[in-house]
Amino acid sequence: MPTYVFRCEDCQTVFERFISFADMANQPTILCPQCASQRLQRVWTAPLVLTARERSTAGSNGGSGCACGTCN
Numbered sequence: 001m002p003t004y005v006f007r008c009e010d011c012q013t014v015f016e017r018f019i020s021f022a023d024m025a026n027q028p029t030i031l032c033p034q035c036a037s038q039r040l041q042r043v044w045t046a047p048l049v050l051t052a053r054e055r056s057t058a059g060s061n062g063g064s065g066c067a068c069g070t071c072n
């Protein structure tokens with residue numbers, strides 16, 4: 001079940017909500033647990049694992065990369 005992170009635009013409270021796809025289709029009314037405001041903004045949490053793994057494979061064997069200047 002996906003977890004959505006919201007931030008209240010009124011009191012800046014950040015909170016998580018579990019919302020199933022079925023519930024999302026019904027457009028549920030989500031209220032700030034702090035001030036009961038409906039002015040909420042979705043916060044996208046990015047996974048941090050991807051960038052480190054891409055960097056380790058990018059350096060070596062990157063195609064025709066001879067640096068001697070005589071061969072291409």
Ligand SMILES: [Zn+2]
Binds near residue numbers: 011
């Ligand atoms: Zn609030």
